[in-house]
Amino acid sequence: MIVQDVINHLEELAPLAYAEDFDNVGLLVGNKNTKVTGVLVTLDTLEAVVDEAISENCNLIVSFHPIIFKGLKKLTGKSYVERVVMKAIKHDIAIYSIHSALDNALQGVNDMICNQLELTNKRILIPQSETIKKLTTYVPKKEAETLRAALFKTGAGSIGNYNDCSFNVEGYGTFNGNENSNPTKGEKGSIHTEQETKITVTYAKHLESQVLQTLFKTHSYEEVAYEITTLENKNQNIGMGMVGELSKPISESDFLAQLKTKMNTKCVRHSAFLNKTIKKIAVLGGSGSFAIQAAKASGADAFITADLKYHDFFTAENSILLADIGHYESEQFTKNLLVAYLTKKITNFAIILSKTNTNPVKYF
Known part of the structure; x- marks a missing residue:
């Protein structure tokens, strides 16, 4: 190895x-x-x-x-x-x-914190955008099934809990190869019409090289027509922080006591108590002050992170309990x-x- x-x-x-x-x-x-x-x-x-x-x-x-x-x-x-x-x-x-690649991974740093705290119903706190790509290509109708299967094998066409997802439209493509061409369909110097299938699949951006290699290797045309678009959709499986829930609500003091024990930290710096129970919790390992507003917007009762400054604690604004457990402790x-x-x-x-x-x- x-x-x-x-x-x-x-x-x-x-x-x-x-x-x-x-x-x-x-x-x-x-x-x-x-x-x-x-x-x-x-x-x-x-x-x-x-x-x-x-x-x-x-x-x-x-x-x-x-x-x-x-x-x-x-x-x-x-x-x-x-x-x-x-x-x-x-x-x-x-x-x-x-x-930060592991910070943004679904089963990464923040998932580990959630597991330590025994949280359920976990989801990404700040999903990344522009991480989903869309490929559109045109292939002879008889080859469409083969190309789809090859693209699916690379991981393209996976959406949430679904695999092998694509959209297909049948039509006619035309082309005329010049004297330097070597067409696999028709003859150079003559306009050729081919019954084609337009295939559209989405894929995660880190798969792009493999997806394109597979497209070019599997497609029969000398020149492959294709389009790539970056989608603005949020990727629910990639991003900073996580939100999860305790099995049952507990008091703020009990929550901090459990946090101190489960995260093996000697000190928890926190904002003022709100005199309410804690059930929904947002977490972000390392320096997480930038995510305070996202934690509040998620409806979390508490936000666990590190490296909060003096004025960051004011931003709790009596709507969330902020808990700074230390940078090392949050990632240990x-x-x-x-x-x-x-x-x-x-x-x-x-x-x-x-x-x-x-x-x-x-x-x-």
């Missing part, structure tokens, strides 16, 4: 196409064709983590946060980032970051998620959960 094989598994779970534009995800250090000796999974890649990888004979570190976020102009060892990169290169250790179970996932996908060697606590925040 090479590094790229592990990456392929990870990107089935969280395609990088859905990472945020500001982010730096993917293979940050190393060669994708390197043979893997072991995989170490961590939340952050620090020097201690690289040392742990060396001792465990792991030459691939799968990290949630990217160690390289902004451009590096020098590698002199003056900063912790430079030292990590230098040590990783020196010991031929690859580093891969999944970050992410590495467990990745280890469990990769262990199912890769059985010929162990996937190791890093024992290094990378939380930079301490409590007194």
